[in-house]
Amino acid sequence: MVVKSQIKLIKSLHQKKYRIKNGMFVVEGIKTVKELLASDFKVFKIYANDEDSLLSLPDYTEFVSQNELRQMSNLKNASGVLGVFYIPAEKPIDFNDWVLLLDSIQDPGNLGTIIRLCDWFGIRHLVCSSNTVDCFNPKVLQATMGSITRVNVSYTDLSEFLKDAKLPVYGTFMNGTPLRQVDMPEKGILVMGNEANGISRVIENRCDKRIAIPQFVAKTAESLNVATATAILLHEIRR
Amino acid sequence: MVVKSQIKLIKSLHQKKYRIKNGMFVVEGIKTVKELLASDFKVFKIYANDEDSLLSLPDYTEFVSQNELRQMSNLKNASGVLGVFYIPAEKPIDFNDWVLLLDSIQDPGNLGTIIRLCDWFGIRHLVCSSNTVDCFNPKVLQATMGSITRVNVSYTDLSEFLKDAKLPVYGTFMNGTPLRQVDMPEKGILVMGNEANGISRVIENRCDKRIAIPQFVAKTAESLNVATATAILLHEIRR
Numbered sequence: 001m002v003v004k005s006q007i008k009l010i011k012s013l014h015q016k017k018y019r020i021k022n023g024m025f026v027v028e029g030i031k032t033v034k035e036l037l038a039s040d041f042k043v044f045k046i047y048a049n050d051e052d053s054l055l056s057l058p059d060y061t062e063f064v065s066q067n068e069l070r071q072m073s074n075l076k077n078a079s080g081v082l083g084v085f086y087i088p089a090e091k092p093i094d095f096n097d098w099v100l101l102l103d104s105i106q107d108p109g110n111l112g113t114i115i116r117l118c119d120w121f122g123i124r125h126l127v128c129s130s131n132t133v134d135c136f137n138p139k140v141l142q143a144t145m146g147s148i149t150r151v152n153v154s155y156t157d158l159s160e161f162l163k164d165a166k167l168p169v170y171g172t173f174m175n176g177t178p179l180r181q182v183d184m185p186e187k188g189i190l191v192m193g194n195e196a197n198g199i200s201r202v203i204e205n206r207c208d209k210r211i212a213i214p215q216f217v218a219k220t221a222e223s224l225n226v227a228t229a230t231a232i233l234l235h236e237i238r239r
Numbered sequence: 240m241v242v243k244s245q246i247k248l249i250k251s252l253h254q255k256k257y258r259i260k261n262g263m264f265v266v267e268g269i270k271t272v273k274e275l276l277a278s279d280f281k282v283f284k285i286y287a288n289d290e291d292s293l294l295s296l297p298d299y300t301e302f303v304s305q306n307e308l309r310q311m312s313n314l315k316n317a318s319g320v321l322g323v324f325y326i327p328a329e330k331p332i333d334f335n336d337w338v339l340l341l342d343s344i345q346d347p348g349n350l351g352t353i354i355r356l357c358d359w360f361g362i363r364h365l366v367c368s369s370n371t372v373d374c375f376n377p378k379v380l381q382a383t384m385g386s387i388t389r390v391n392v393s394y395t396d397l398s399e400f401l402k403d404a405k406l407p408v409y410g411t412f413m414n415g416t417p418l419r420q421v422d423m424p425e426k427g428i429l430v431m432g433n434e435a436n437g438i439s440r441v442i443e444n445r446c447d448k449r450i451a452i453p454q455f456v457a458k459t460a461e462s463l464n465v466a467t468a469t470a471i472l473l474h475e476i477r478r
Contacts, residue, residue: 109348113464120463122455145461180478216361216477222384224359225352228470231463235471238455239419 002047002068010072010084016134023087025136028075030056033083035146044084047072053081074138087136090154093125095167097187098237101158102128103203104194105226111135112143113227114192119147121234126151129158129203158191162206165189171199171207172229178214184237192230241286241307249311249323255373262326264375267314269295272322274385283323286311292320313377326375329393332364334406336426337476340397341367342442343433344465350374351382352466353431358386360473365390368397368442397430401445404428410438410446411468417453423476431469 012018013026024044027033030053037043037058046061048054049069054061069078093099100123105111111133118126133140135153144151162169170184171191191207193199199207213224213232224232251257252265263283266272269292276282276297285300287293288308293300308317332338339362344350350372357365372379374392383390401408409423410430430446432438438446452463452471463471 113467116464117467120454213474215359224470225355225466227464228352228356228467231467231470232474235452235474 002062002064002072006045007068007071010082013084014074014138016137019087019134019136024084025087025141026072026074026138027083027085027141028073028081028138029079029142030081032141032146033057033081035149036083036085039149041088041149042086044086046084047082048080049078050080057081091125091152093127093152093154095187097125098123099125099127099167099189100230100234101161101189101191101203102126102132103158103191103199104129104197105132105192106195107226108133108137108139109143110195110225110227111137112140112145114230115140115144115151115153116147117227117231117234118151119144121238123234124150124152126153127158127161128153128155130155159202159206162189162203165206169206169208170211171204171209172233173198173204173210173212174223176210176212178212179233179236180214182209182211184239188237190233190237192226192233195226241301241303241311245284246307246310249321252323253313253377255376258326258373258375263323264326264380265311265313265377266322266324266380267312267320267377268318268381269320271380271385272296272320274388275322275324278388280327280388281325283325285320285322287320288317289319296320330364330391332366332391332393334426336364337362338364338366338406338428339469339473340400340428340430340442341365341371342397342430342438343368343436344371344431345434347372347376347378348382349434349464349466350376351379351384353469354379354383354390354392355386356466356470356473357390358383360477362473363389363391365392366397366400367392367394369394398441398445401428401442404445408445408447409450410443410448411472412437412443412449412451413462415449415451417451418472418475419453421448421450423478427476429472429476431465431472434465 013024019025046057047064048061049064049066072082167188169189213229252263258264285296286303287300288303288305311321406427408428430438452468
């Protein structure tokens with residue numbers, strides 16, 4: 001049986017302020033829990049409520065009732081396995097490669113998909129503005145499909161960050177230079193902006209180059225979704 | 240006041256079988272409603288519950304109470320404007336350009352994003368397997384951001400469709416030829432597969448070429464999300 005205070009703690013971790021306060025986060029689903037167990041992340045607790053999952057999980061996994069799991073879960077249908085891990089310390093950024101910056105990304109699905117893209121394209125450092133959605137938000141974690149273990153995500157004031165940047169800064173804008181006219185260097189900083197408003201003015205002023213993904217036909221679709229635009233840009237960077 | 244039978248009809252349209260039965264679908268939000276009004280789609284009814292929206296909508300728009308709108312809406316927070324339109328007849332496919340085929344796409348957000356991508360990259364014909372999520376599903380429509388008015392979506396048996404195909408058929412597979420080693424012709428058929436299982440065996444047998452988006456580093460992320468993979472492929476096709 002899980003004590004009430006523990007259930008209360010775990011439920012609180014669905015909110016950012018309690019994740020920060022406790023330095024922990026929750027993941028659900030056996031696949032993601034196992035990916036995190038196999039990574040550098042430090043585990044706090046694992047809970048499971050089916051015998052099959054228990055067999056493939058560490059000895060210290062606690063068996064819980066479906067009702068207890070439901071109380072701890074953030075999902076409509078709790079998945080049977082829930083893990084609590086410690087939020088790792090942010091790692092120093094390696095400027096010997098491309099670094100991706102996100103300016104005010106709000107949608108958890110978009111951030112999760114972008115983390116998964118970074119993993120695919122070998123981008124190890126993702127730097128987010130302080131107001132970007134938290135990468136340990138349950139919906140973000142779900143969308144990363146385990147990629148959170150291989151991409152270092154940090155949060156900071158992007159304007160301050162860019163002030164000292166030694167690499168060229170590429171910002172994406174609707175009216176930027178079409179991608180095919182731009183030679184992408186071996187390393188640099190790529191900035192993607194907010195879903196509705198794009199890159200904020202203060203960050204725009206710190207961009208060295210303005211680039212755009214060209215539309216094939218006359219202006220029809222208003223814009224690309226930020227995650228799909230990021231896919232195309234990372235693909236171009238790695239060509 | 241909206242009569243009960245009308246509210247019942249509109250609510251029923253949130254389900255595919257009633258959309259098919261009645262040949263109608265629902266969209267919400269003034270932006271999307273206006274995009275549809277400005278398109279070839281035929282309107283059945285428009286409802287609004289705020290005076291500001293009424294001013295910019297056609298004369299025949301019906302003013303409704305917030306409660307009535309809430310009853311008709313599929314959203315947690317109804318957006319103030321709701322439109323009911325007729326499902327258009329499927330248009331004949333133009334094989335003088337690339338055609339995109341979707342094999343069993345299940346996630347409404349993915350289909351919506353792919354429709355938006357087709358619009359951006361000027362792909363006018365999207366052919367879906369019969370078991371692909373319905374393009375008039377409210378969540379799909381929301382994710383298309385109005386692009387549904389500029390992309391012809393049809394549903395059919397893909398295997399039968401491909402039997403008579405005169406264009407080369409490119410299927411995306413994890414173990415396909417890396418994209419950068421493939422010359423994409425001016426026109427062809429591109430097939431994207433299901434989120435979890437990829438392209439089904441019967442469709443795989445009808446593909447002339449197997450292509451893949453190369454990963455930058457050693458195998459890390461398991462796969463790309465199907466919408467982000469489609470973004471990269473359409474970008475390559477239009478280079």
